[in-house]
Amino acid sequence: MQIEAKNKKHVFLRRLNSDDFGNLFDYLQNLSAETKNRFGPHKFDRQSIIDFYDLKTNLGYIALTIDTKEIIAYSILKIGYLEHDSGRLLSYGIILDNNTDSTFAPSVADLWQSCGIGNKLFQFILSDLSKTEVKRIILWGGVQMNNEIAVNYYNKNGFKTLGQFSYYGDNYDMIYEIPTNIL
Numbered sequence: 001m002q003i004e005a006k007n008k009k010h011v012f013l014r015r016l017n018s019d020d021f022g023n024l025f026d027y028l029q030n031l032s033a034e035t036k037n038r039f040g041p042h043k044f045d046r047q048s049i050i051d052f053y054d055l056k057t058n059l060g061y062i063a064l065t066i067d068t069k070e071i072i073a074y075s076i077l078k079i080g081y082l083e084h085d086s087g088r089l090l091s092y093g094i095i096l097d098n099n100t101d102s103t104f105a106p107s108v109a110d111l112w113q114s115c116g117i118g119n120k121l122f123q124f125i126l127s128d129l130s131k132t133e134v135k136r137i138i139l140w141g142g143v144q145m146n147n148e149i150a151v152n153y154y155n156k157n158g159f160k161t162l163g164q165f166s167y168y169g170d171n172y173d174m175i176y177e178i179p180t181n182i183l
């Protein structure tokens with residue numbers, strides 16, 4: 001799917017596949033230290049990328065420039081929930097289900113942040129999920145409270161805050177219930 005970013009550049013959105021791994025490696029290496037610190041569902045070396053996508057419940061979504069085919073945004077959507085986060089989620093009264101829950105981690109290249117790509121890629125993921133049983137999207141390890149752009153981004157996209165926890169600083173757990181008219 002092709003979209004126009006706020007900077008008027010045209011960008012293509014699609015699912016990641018194994019042919020993209022080299023390009024994805026370059027994308028991850030080029031992220032700033034701050035963005036790397038905010039986004040870390042898997043390690044950034046080549047083998048870790050391959051191992052991560054060996055698990056078929058892990059789906060990747062990318063935005064690419066039309067002209068250079070460079071990856072400029074990368075989001076992960078895992079079908080199911082993380083055992084690591086399940087204790088906290090249960091403590092909020094959430095009944096977890098590996099078929100209907102999913103876990104989400106977004107990133108956008110530094111030079112492309114605040115250009116509307118994160119919003120558009122999230123909408124693209126929602127439309128892709130309409131072919132699955134998934135009904136809820138939970139943040140991967142929550143979001144750091146001081147990550148103002150990400151907190152705004154999740155609020156803007158309809159995520160609700162479940163609670164707070166402390167892990168290398170203060171964080172929110174957030175969840176999105178997919179409206180039935182999208183499913």
Ligand SMILES: CC(C)(COP(=O)(O)OP(=O)(O)OC[C@H]1O[C@@H](n2cnc3c(N)ncnc32)[C@H](O)[C@@H]1OP(=O)(O)O)[C@@H](O)C(=O)NCCC(=O)NCCS
Binds near residue numbers: 038116147
């Ligand atoms: C968080 C992130 C994925 C958002 O993607 P993005 O493409 O930059 O965001 P968008 O331009 O689509 O903007 C989405 C919303 O985020 C908020 N936002 C974006 N830029 C902002 C800024 N500079 N200041 C405050 N809020 C901002 C706004 O609410 C915006 O909605 P609006 O433009 O409709 O008002 C991206 O900034 C990013 O990769 N950040 C670093 C990694 C990270 O923090 N990942 C999340 C870990 S939990």
